[in-house]
Amino acid sequence: MSLAYCFTAYGGPEVQRFLDVTVPAPARGEVLVRVHAAGVNPVDWKVRAGMHRSFLPLVLPAVLGREVAGVVVRTGPGVDDLAVGDRVFGATVGGSGGYAELALMPAARTARVPAGVPFVEAAALPIAAGTAHGSLAGLAVAPGDTVLVLGAGGGVGTMATQLAAIGGATVVGTASAGKRVFVESLGATAVAHDEDDVEARLRELLPDGPDAVLDLVGGDALLGAASLLGDRTRVLGVTGEPLATRFGVGRLVNVGDSATLSALAGLVGAGRLDPRVHRVFPFVESGNALALVESGHVAGKVVIDVAGDR
């Protein structure tokens, strides 16, 4: 049995509770992992709220969370490149959540944690850094490009801003005024969506318009930048809102495969990419961790210390 933080029905935070759940033996291509840390993402509460049920059908109660770091305790058939005892991180198998003592992971979306990288940092990478990497690849961001990141202070934005800057792009990022210093520390010029005249400031900073726009906010954020978009501007939105399609949405590329995860963890191990873990909650406070992310105003990442390593 595994103690896990679950949701018992589709709904709000009131459907969340700890339960003892049975975790099946790993199937072909899967590994069973003793979880040390679990990343927290907006998708977790969106799944709980039923927003993804049409394409992610779940048997309830279901365990919350989609990404973990931990130690392999059992390998399924056909897994040759991972072994019991390996320190790994990555996505969980659909239906096997991450806020739990044990989780199933697909070996193809699991990578080793480099020496010196703590579990809480590795657990922060799969969704945020994977999506950031996949978005920049989908936008074909190249050295010398100018990139506008809408929502630069959140989990994905924090990674996208750093990765774009590492790749030689010039980055302008929007965030609330309270995150101005934080966003600039990531390598971007910050524009405060709640303080500056966003359109005027962006026009000043990007007189020829950006080469690429990554929309991590949705709603009116993209409309606010719409007048800057030229024919050559490449736009990608990941919030699932239809608005971005008006501007030609790109496609995410290579999100979360083992090779990409290894490369991202390598950057962390080399001190070039900082997962920017904003808060670490103990396992018993999983509900508070998710509530903070559900507020929509996190700076960087939130992680649950499942094994009490800290």
Ligand SMILES: NC(=O)c1ccc[n+]([C@@H]2O[C@H](COP(=O)([O-])OP(=O)(O)OC[C@H]3O[C@@H](n4cnc5c(N)ncnc54)[C@H](OP(=O)(O)O)[C@@H]3O)[C@@H](O)[C@H]2O)c1
């Ligand atoms: N399709 C995919 O594969 C995929 C993968 C990952 C994430 N996503 C989606 O992408 C979105 C972002 O994810 P995340 O993990 O980065 O979320 P997050 O950590 O909650 O960050 C969201 C950020 O948006 C900022 N924000 C809110 N209103 C804003 C505005 N008007 N202008 C600029 N920034 C604004 C918030 O900062 P302030 O408080 O400073 O405003 C917050 O830092 C979510 O909708 C998530 O579900 C999709």
